[in-house]
Amino acid sequence: MADIFDQIIAGEIPAYKIYEDDDVLAFLDISQVTPGHTLLVPKQHYTNIFDYDEAITNKIMTLIPALAKAIKATDPAITGMNISSNNGESAGQTVPHSHWHLIPRYDDDDLNDTLVPTIDNSANYDQEAYETIATQIRESVEDSHGL
């Protein structure tokens, strides 16, 4: 059965897309732990990192730094970034389709050093707010940053 990310990849449910190619899709995480919180997912269904073959490993590991740089370039207030992936229910994985969190950090973001990716700030975001952030990052991606 298709999971929520399969449905986003298929265009069956909307997402604020950041980057897309034949192998991967990056889009805003609905929860926006911090502004710019992005998910990078393989299009093919890998449940988690334990399913990865060499090709998707190389693809993801090459894209993560490029995407991180592109996101950081959107706002000088972004001074750091947490990059993580929960693999397996015991590790807190809630969507059974491999994904990588890129969570910009701001000097005044009031998060603890230990990141809690389950924080949900979606109530603070309307369509316009998501679109503004997505457009900024998309444009930064288009300005290359190695993608």
Ligand code: 5GP
């Ligand atoms: P996990 O807890 O598995 O590491 O992360 C799953 C992430 O998927 C959560 O941060 C959650 O906010 C995000 N998420 C769940 N459903 C949707 C959705 O329909 N759209 C988007 N953009 N993000 C989602």
